[in-house]
Amino acid sequence: MANEAAGMSPAPEATTGPILHLQHVYLKDCSYEAPDGPRGEGNWNPQINLDLQTGVTELSPEIQEVVLTVTVSAKQGEKTAFLVEVKQAGVFLLRNLSEEDTKRAFGAICPNVLFPYARAQVSHLVTQGGFPQLLLPPVNFDALFAANANQSSPDAPGNPQPN
Numbered sequence: 001m002a003n004e005a006a007g008m009s010p011a012p013e014a015t016t017g018p019i020l021h022l023q024h025v026y027l028k029d030c031s032y033e034a035p036d037g038p039r040g041e042g043n044w045n046p047q048i049n050l051d052l053q054t055g056v057t058e059l060s061p062e063i064q065e066v067v068l069t070v071t072v073s074a075k076q077g078e079k080t081a082f083l084v085e086v087k088q089a090g091v092f093l094l095r096n097l098s099e100e101d102t103k104r105a106f107g108a109i110c111p112n113v114l115f116p117y118a119r120a121q122v123s124h125l126v127t128q129g130g131f132p133q134l135l136l137p138p139v140n141f142d143a144l145f146a147a148n149a150n151q152s153s154p155d156a157p158g159n160p161q162p163n
Helices: 012-016 099-128 141-152
Strands: 019-033 047-058 063-076 079-095
Touching (some): 019 099, 047 099, 063 099, 079 099, 099 141
Antiparallel strands (some): 019 079, 047 063, 063 079
């Protein structure tokens, strides 16, 4: 890395080994809805629902756009207090990764990089909407990826076995 920044060519092993490099991080899309605004009726004790989705778009054979969609809804009783959706994107260079490593990159590593940006944006939108600050808890994308991989493997519990 330091060699590249200084204009020198990277070491030979750097060009043949696996590479996962973040090139850009940006807010791709966001929306905020508060149907009734921040009304001070009763104690603020909402039911928070968090949904996470990851999508990948190939920009070139080695360049991928990964989009982490974070959707947060808050209900106070039966009423929706607010709904926030943030699509945090990153452009990643992937080179010389095995299929398994590529899946792990898209399912765990890239979302781990993007989540803090999305988390800050959600907090900002909720606060700007007049509601108390909302700090989403950290998410263990490695554990989510592992659980998802176990569910999709043919010998995972609950998956039918071919006869």
